[in-house]
Amino acid sequence: MTLTEEKLKKIETLEEATIRFAGDSGDGMQLTGGQFTNATAIVGNDLSTLPDFPAEIRAPAGSLAGVSGFQIHFSSKDIHTPGDALDVLVAMNPAALKANLRDLKPGGMLIVNTNAFTETNLKKAGYDKNPLDDGLNQKYQVFSIEISRLTQLALEEMKLPGKIVDRSKNLFALGLMYWLYTRPMEKTIEWLKKKFGDKPEILEANLKVLKAGYHFGETTESFISHYEIKQAKIIPGKYRNITGNEATVLGMLAASQLTGLTIFLGSYPITPASDILHELSKYKHFGIRTFQAEDEIAAVGAAIGASFAGGLGVTTTSGPGVCLKSEFINLAVKTELPLIICDIQRGGPSTGLPTKTEQGDLLQAMFGRNSESPIPIVAAATPGDCFDTMLEAVRLSVKYMTPVFFMSDGYLANGSEPWKIPQIYELPKIEVKFRTEKNGFYPYLRDEKTLARSWVKPGEAGLEHVISGLETEQNTGKISYDPTNHDAMIKIRAERIARIANDIPDIKPIFGEIKGDLLILGWGSTLGSIDAATEKLLEKGYKVTNAHLRHLNPFPKNLESFLKNFKKVLIPEVNLGQLRMLIRAKYLIDAQGLNIVGGQPLKVNAIIELAEKLLK
Amino acid sequence: MAITEQSKYTKADFESANDVRWCPGCGDYAILSAVQSVMPTLGIPKEKFVFVSGIGCSSRFPHYMNCYGFHTIHGRALTVATGVKSINPDLSVWVITGDGDGLSIGGNHFMHAIRRNQDMKILLFNNKIYGLTKGQYSPTSELGKKTKSTPFGSIDNPINPASIAIASGATFVARTVDKNVKHMMDILKRAAAHKGTAFIEIYQNCLVFNDDAFVDYTEKEIKDDHSIYLESGKPLVFGKTHDKAIKLNGFHPEIINLSNGNLKEALVHDEKTEDRALAYVLGQMGVENEGLPVVFGVLRDIAQPTYQERLLEQEKEAKEKKPKANLEQVLNAGDTWVVS
Numbered sequence A: 001m002t003l004t005e006e007k008l009k010k011i012e013t014l015e016e017a018t019i020r021f022a023g024d025s026g027d028g029m030q031l032t033g034g035q036f037t038n039a040t041a042i043v044g045n046d047l048s049t050l051p052d053f054p055a056e057i058r059a060p061a062g063s064l065a066g067v068s069g070f071q072i073h074f075s076s077k078d079i080h081t082p083g084d085a086l087d088v089l090v091a092m093n094p095a096a097l098k099a100n101l102r103d104l105k106p107g108g109m110l111i112v113n114t115n116a117f118t119e120t121n122l123k124k125a126g127y128d129k130n131p132l133d134d135g136l137n138q139k140y141q142v143f144s145i146e147i148s149r150l151t152q153l154a155l156e157e158m159k160l161p162g163k164i165v166d167r168s169k170n171l172f173a174l175g176l177m178y179w180l181y182t183r184p185m186e187k188t189i190e191w192l193k194k195k196f197g198d199k200p201e202i203l204e205a206n207l208k209v210l211k212a213g214y215h216f217g218e219t220t221e222s223f224i225s226h227y228e229i230k231q232a233k234i235i236p237g238k239y240r241n242i243t244g245n246e247a248t249v250l251g252m253l254a255a256s257q258l259t260g261l262t263i264f265l266g267s268y269p270i271t272p273a274s275d276i277l278h279e280l281s282k283y284k285h286f287g288i289r290t291f292q293a294e295d296e297i298a299a300v301g302a303a304i305g306a307s308f309a310g311g312l313g314v315t316t317t318s319g320p321g322v323c324l325k326s327e328f329i330n331l332a333v334k335t336e337l338p339l340i341i342c343d344i345q346r347g348g349p350s351t352g353l354p355t356k357t358e359q360g361d362l363l364q365a366m367f368g369r370n371s372e373s374p375i376p377i378v379a380a381a382t383p384g385d386c387f388d389t390m391l392e393a394v395r396l397s398v399k400y401m402t403p404v405f406f407m408s409d410g411y412l413a414n415g416s417e418p419w420k421i422p423q424i425y426e427l428p429k430i431e432v433k434f435r436t437e438k439n440g441f442y443p444y445l446r447d448e449k450t451l452a453r454s455w456v457k458p459g460e461a462g463l464e465h466v467i468s469g470l471e472t473e474q475n476t477g478k479i480s481y482d483p484t485n486h487d488a489m490i491k492i493r494a495e496r497i498a499r500i501a502n503d504i505p506d507i508k509p510i511f512g513e514i515k516g517d518l519l520i521l522g523w524g525s526t527l528g529s530i531d532a533a534t535e536k537l538l539e540k541g542y543k544v545t546n547a548h549l550r551h552l553n554p555f556p557k558n559l560e561s562f563l564k565n566f567k568k569v570l571i572p573e574v575n576l577g578q579l580r581m582l583i584r585a586k587y588l589i590d591a592q593g594l595n596i597v598g599g600q601p602l603k604v605n606a607i608i609e610l611a612e613k614l615l616k
Numbered sequence B: 001m002a003i004t005e006q007s008k009y010t011k012a013d014f015e016s017a018n019d020v021r022w023c024p025g026c027g028d029y030a031i032l033s034a035v036q037s038v039m040p041t042l043g044i045p046k047e048k049f050v051f052v053s054g055i056g057c058s059s060r061f062p063h064y065m066n067c068y069g070f071h072t073i074h075g076r077a078l079t080v081a082t083g084v085k086s087i088n089p090d091l092s093v094w095v096i097t098g099d100g101d102g103l104s105i106g107g108n109h110f111m112h113a114i115r116r117n118q119d120m121k122i123l124l125f126n127n128k129i130y131g132l133t134k135g136q137y138s139p140t141s142e143l144g145k146k147t148k149s150t151p152f153g154s155i156d157n158p159i160n161p162a163s164i165a166i167a168s169g170a171t172f173v174a175r176t177v178d179k180n181v182k183h184m185m186d187i188l189k190r191a192a193a194h195k196g197t198a199f200i201e202i203y204q205n206c207l208v209f210n211d212d213a214f215v216d217y218t219e220k221e222i223k224d225d226h227s228i229y230l231e232s233g234k235p236l237v238f239g240k241t242h243d244k245a246i247k248l249n250g251f252h253p254e255i256i257n258l259s260n261g262n263l264k265e266a267l268v269h270d271e272k273t274e275d276r277a278l279a280y281v282l283g284q285m286g287v288e289n290e291g292l293p294v295v296f297g298v299l300r301d302i303a304q305p306t307y308q309e310r311l312l313e314q315e316k317e318a319k320e321k322k323p324k325a326n327l328e329q330v331l332n333a334g335d336t337w338v339v340s
């Protein structure tokens, strides 16, 4: 292969592409996707990813239950979602083909590892006959490649055990995709060197296979051209790729540095939140304290104890864990202690779809406790936004002495995007004051403006006091069963949270004008799909606007007047209309919903279709 | 822990202004008074004490102490105490619980706090009944016990708090009884001096729903024949006239009569043995195997690093390894690129 020959192949410039690697859980698809993402970030494309893995750790090889996928959408323009439909599907076996084919665009590229299309594998995937012989090439551009055999050939001389050879076939696919989209291989080579530095044989084998895949693209006649996607025009700055869970952890770390508070994370393993515990546990040198408790209840209990002692208690979980924690969360409501509850939502009810995404817990966060139990709720909209949203959760929690729900979901948690790294001076100031003044102290004396009680660290002489889940007298904090006092305390607790509305930004249009025919209102991880849909609708000439809520309790002060500037309101959610219920109840507005609860982010086209119907 | 001059405080310093609302004659009063009397002798500044409780009659306790206190939710005091002590290991943390709170709804936390050797005292008031909810059987109620929820008698085998504590690896286990205030105070002092989880089971009479549950160990005429007060290094002798002792026959404790000078056959207590077997045998006596006296005193007291010591040690090592770590560095870690 010479350079001149390579140049013979045409390079076409595309604006964007969406590709998906799919294979058996053992095929290393997440890793392949992660590497492709890094290379794409280096090229300067805007990107968004959607990993999709099975709930079973080791589902039988070749089965539909064991299919693992990684999707990436990359572009020279600003993009908002991991993409609705695929331009390229890489299917490493029949099950991967079966589970993913419906997402491939007609005319899209289908790259399959034909060696895996054995009779047994076809049967495991539920195919009666080989789909590759069944007219697939009439609908798609099918590239049947003997990926396993080509991998073996590349390693023939090394005489490695068959298992090791087989395990490196994903790198062949990665190399091929690098060629197809003219991505640099350097980062992956560097990474392999780091990973297998002490196993030179395996390193050599992996490098060989990666390059073999790349060169296969150059040489084989099946591919007539390959593609490039120019650098996107993104806001200047320093970037890194980040997942929602990573950004959540960095948010906690930053919050601890900004406030000077010791963060105490009490957590219990649960998908898709566990990575936050894993990641935060690495920061012991920052004085972060993490505790893997015996159960969800102990996790939040310890966090509340930490806040009482003058640290910042945090607990991370998903919906089922919130169910278990709710009694304790109410103790934090009653005792008015800071606490951050991170709900990384997943498909439910019950165990549901542990590895899939959903927005089903909004009403649980809002109401899922006994009695009147107001709690501020903030929700992150993109993976990178988890950082800022966490800082906001901490700000509200320590300023108003209240537990705060931080909502993320499976899609944000594992999905990634380029993140502009903030400068330290750009971060918000978060002030924390502990009371040390003994004169006139009562535990439930309140700040006039925020209605927050003061925070006292045990160990402070002269301020000894007891707090309790029992109802207490205003100001003094003594146990009280008095009816007037209870009524007053219920109202003060509600008022304290309601007043937060004075301390948060107004809602504003993202795309579109402040008045119009249709407002598309969202919260959480639907932002990308709604942004993309609104842009398209505006291009088509509709008077449409979209806006997104970070604060779900309380709502921004201007929300009602803002909503009333539009003839119609559409609220797309990955639930059956939970925000819609709150909006309708609060503002008596006939908001419409788009509600598809498939364990996946909403498709842009579904929003456009319904919006156009409403605009007719 | 900063030690200040002893006797700076009096008992009154630890009494809160709140009215005590237990039933008149409840065993809880004696325990409260014993704790308030012991506090001034410990040399710990008052503001460093934190009392954490769950729900139940006993769990009102923090309201009656003039210290920092947290009256939490049912069964979960140990989890809150874990957080308190992990943020500020300098505090002296005391958990007040009961047989229902600590062993039924909170059973899981009981086991786990103990196995971690959380540096805190656990005072479990065992009255073998649910008092606050007005008289249902508890996990320590005896088989056949007739209560409001078991009109035909309980068909549950009871649980022995000491056995669970020892099986969970408790580094300090003791038993005392509300009526023996002097003994209770000695045990409280011993617990205060222990590093790590100090578990004390306190037999506490609920005169309203389970009166006389512990009469065998408190009634003057009979108590000496039913109780042994342990002393490390001393043989297990008991009886009104010190005429009986316990000897081990294999794993089985037996009563021997000392009238024929066989004292050297008697089992000698050693609270410091690492092996849990002895403490386990002692804790079962009279509770899980009838016909034997019940032991009071310290069953086990061994030294082991506490959770908080390990926590601080790990943190120190991590800081020494990366002394210059800062937020900016962490935010900028990994693969980055500049867009201009």
Ligand code: SF4
Residues within 6 Å of the ligand: B021, B022, B023, B025, B026, B027, B028, B057, B127, B131, B132, B205, B206, B207, B208, B209
């Ligand atoms: S019900 Fe029993 S345990 Fe509760 S306060 Fe009354 S006597 Fe004491």
